[in-house]
Structure formats: structure tokens, C-alpha cells
Amino acid sequence: MRTLLVTGPGGAGSSTVAAATALALAGSGERVVLLAAAPPPVDGLGGTDGVDVRVVQAGPALEAAWAGHADALAALVPVLTLPPATSVVPPPGAGTVALLTGLGRVAGAADVVVVDAGPLPQALELLALPGAARWWLAQLAPPRLRVLASVRALTGKGRAGAVDAALAAVAALEAALAQVPEAPEVHVVVAPDGRAVPAVRRAGAAAGLLGHPLASVTLARVLPAGAGEWATARAAVQDRVRAELAGFAVREVAEAPVPPSDVPGLRALGAELPGTVPEPLPVPRARREGAGWVLPVPLPGAGRGEVELTRWSDELVVGLAGLRRSLPLDPLLRRCTVTGASVQHPGTPDAVLAVAFAPDPAQWPADLLAAEGAR
Numbered sequence: 001m002r003t004l005l006v007t008g009p010g011g012a013g014s015s016t017v018a019a020a021t022a023l024a025l026a027g028s029g030e031r032v033v034l035l036a037a038a039p040p041p042v043d044g045l046g047g048t049d050g051v052d053v054r055v056v057q058a059g060p061a062l063e064a065a066w067a068g069h070a071d072a073l074a075a076l077v078p079v080l081t082l083p084p085a086t087s088v089v090p091p092p093g094a095g096t097v098a099l100l101t102g103l104g105r106v107a108g109a110a111d112v113v114v115v116d117a118g119p120l121p122q123a124l125e126l127l128a129l130p131g132a133a134r135w136w137l138a139q140l141a142p143p144r145l146r147v148l149a150s151v152r153a154l155t156g157k158g159r160a161g162a163v164d165a166a167l168a169a170v171a172a173l174e175a176a177l178a179q180v181p182e183a184p185e186v187h188v189v190v191a192p193d194g195r196a197v198p199a200v201r202r203a204g205a206a207a208g209l210l211g212h213p214l215a216s217v218t219l220a221r222v223l224p225a226g227a228g229e230w231a232t233a234r235a236a237v238q239d240r241v242r243a244e245l246a247g248f249a250v251r252e253v254a255e256a257p258v259p260p261s262d263v264p265g266l267r268a269l270g271a272e273l274p275g276t277v278p279e280p281l282p283v284p285r286a287r288r289e290g291a292g293w294v295l296p297v298p299l300p301g302a303g304r305g306e307v308e309l310t311r312w313s314d315e316l317v318v319g320l321a322g323l324r325r326s327l328p329l330d331p332l333l334r335r336c337t338v339t340g341a342s343v344q345h346p347g348t349p350d351a352v353l354a355v356a357f358a359p360d361p362a363q364w365p366a367d368l369l370a371a372e373g374a375r
Contacts, residue, residue, distance in 0.1 A: 017218055031111045304342075304346045
């Protein structure tokens with residue numbers, strides 16, 4: 001199953017592009033689900049056109065989840081009086097969780113899922129949520145704790161308590177995460193103005209940080225050449241945006257005289273995404289360089305001074321655009337120290353964070369360290 005995640009700055013037209021893509025794919029015979037947090041921008045979509053439109057909102061999703069687990073929560077904390085599902089207030093970020101849960105539920109029910117992921121910050125949170133959830137699960141419920149709980153359950157020692165309930169919740173969360181597609185295609189829609197280049201670079205770098213390539217960039221609402229001072233200035237801005245996005249997979253959609261309001265108008269706009277599937281990003285692997293090693297981390301579009309890097313135990317933690325990803329180090333790099341890092345080819349689709357490592361004398365045998373020094 002393909003998953004197409006469509007996003008962009010507010011007002012750029014990402015919802016229209018997502019709807020047009022779902023409509024075109026359904027017309028080619030694909031089983032298509034359009035998943036969004038709000039109804040489509042055109043009337044009549046999801047009728048007889050073959051598009052299965054599913055709107056996921058935080059309030060109803062939280063009510064359903066609360067109602068399904070209220071009894072277990074009440075048994076876990078009997079001293080508290082829990083509110084009914086209709087009185088639960090959605091916390092910040094609940095919409096992102098609801099959309100991710102909805103994505104997991106439609107897995108296998110369609111050939112293609114088109115996700116209208118909303119504005120770019122929300123879409124990046126959606127991309128980062130599965131990995132972040134798995135990281136927290138590994139910290140709070142490590143394998144050793146699970147083994148001890150399983151042994152206790154098998155021996156019949158002790159009564160089930162909060163730890164058992166928490167581990168059961170962990171298993172349920174892992175099962176839900178397993179349903180979420182692991183390789184979404186990230187598509188960014190921007191208008192040809194001053195926000196376009198920063199948005200594309202941020203999206204490409206953040207998606208790359210999370211291991212996903214930037215599949216395409218749609219330059220929407222492009223105006224034709226015209227006479228007059230305003231048209232000339234606008235054309236110059238569009239040309240500058242085109243030049244700065246050189247190297248990215250950019251396509252253009254012309255500005256419509258009137259925004260499409262129905263399915264025929266949406267078809268006529270021709271705003272659907274290209275059908276090409278992007279090449280996956282290279283997996284970070286250390287290469288020998290001089291007396292040490294270099295670990296390249298693809299971050300398309302990243303600039304110098306935008307990346308954070310820390311070493312924690314056997315993990316390399318990379319931060320960018322408000323997101324973080326923990327990269328487990330292989331056995332070789334675990335016995336090394338980080339000696340430096342730099343962004344190569346900054347601001348381009350080929351941008352890479354190159355992290356340099358050198359052998360740690362405290363963790364290398366003396367004879368092996370001497371041999372390395374003689375190289």
C-alpha cells in the first residue's frame with residue numbers, strides 16, 4: 001500500500017492537491033482513501049467517484065478511545081472518579097495522534113492512502129510520532145522489564161498491578177504502531193512566494209532526518225507572464241523561487257481563475273501529484289576516512305547552523321526543525337568518540353550531515369589502537 005502525505009504552508013493549496021490526487025488515482029482503478037482532519041475543499045468528493053473520504057477529528061476519536069478503555073483505567077486508579085467520554089477535553093497534539101490512528105486503521109483497506117496532513121508543522125509531527133513513540137516505549141518498557149513481568153506472570157507470583165496494566169498498554173500501542181505504514185511519500189505544496197524556499201528546505205531536511213525522501217514539490221498558483229509593473233514583479237519572484245529550488249523535483253500548477261468547488265472543476269485543474277515513486281534515502285553507514293570514520297546522515301535542504309548533534313551512550317541524537325531522531329551506533333562507532341560534524345552541500349537536495357569519529361583509547365585494545373595509528 002502506498003501512502004502519500006501532502007502538506008505545505010497554509011493557503012498554498014495542499015488540500016486541493018491531495019483531493020485532486022485521490023480523484024485521479026481512483027479514476028485509474030486504484031482503491032483510494034483520502035484521509036484528512038477536515039472535509040475536502042470541494043463538494044461532492046467521495047460520492048460515485050471511487051474516493052473513500054475519511055475525516056478524522058480529535059474530539060470524536062478521543063471519545064471513542066476513552067469509552068473503550070475507561071473501565072480498565074477505573075480499575076487501575078479506583079480512587080479517582082473518571083469523567084465520561086463526552087466530557088474529556090482533547091489535549092494539544094490529539095489531532096495528530098487521531099490522524100495517525102486513522103492511518104493505521106485504513107492500512108490494507110486500500111491500494112493508496114492520500115493523507116491531507118494539513119500545515120507543515122502538523123505534518124512533520126505526524127511523520128515524527130511513530131519513531132518518537134517507539135523510542136519512549138524502549139525507554140519506559142525495556143526488554144528486561146518485560147521479561148521479568150512475563151516470568152512473574154508464568155510463575156503466578158504476585159497479583160496483577162499497575163506495572164502489568166502499563167505493559168499491557170505498551171503491547172497495545174506497539175500493535176497499533178505496527179499498522180502504520182513505514183515508508184510514506186512526502187509531497188510539499190508551496191505558492192511561488194517568499195515562504196516557498198524555506199518551507200521546502202525545512203520539509204526536505206525534516207523528512208530526511210526521519211528517513212523519508214521528499215517525493216515532490218508542487219509550485220501551485222503560478223501566474224502566467226503579463227504586462228505591467230505588478231505582473232513583472234510577480235514574475236521575477238516566481239523565477240527566483242524556481243532558481244532557488246533547482247535540484248528538487250518541482251512541478252507547477254497554474255493559478256485557476258476561480259478555485260474549484262466541485263469534482264469536475266477539480267479534474268479540470270490538473271493538480272494531481274506525479275505517479276513516480278521516489279528513491280529511498282541512503283541508510284547512514286560509516287565509511288573509513290583517514291585515521292577515523294565518517295557517518296553521513298542525509299538531510300536534504302538542511303543549512304549550516306540548523307542542525308543539533310549530541311552523543312548519548314550508544315546513540316547519536318540529531319535535531320533539526322524542532323524534531324529529534326536517535327540513531328543507534330553500530331559496534332564499531334560505539335567504541336569511538338565524535339570529533340566533529342558539518343553539513344555538506346547546505347541548502348541543496350544533496351545536503352548531508354557528516355559526523356566524524358575517532359577511536360576511543362579507553363575502549364580499544366592497545367595493540368589494535370597502535371595498528372590504527374600506524375595506518
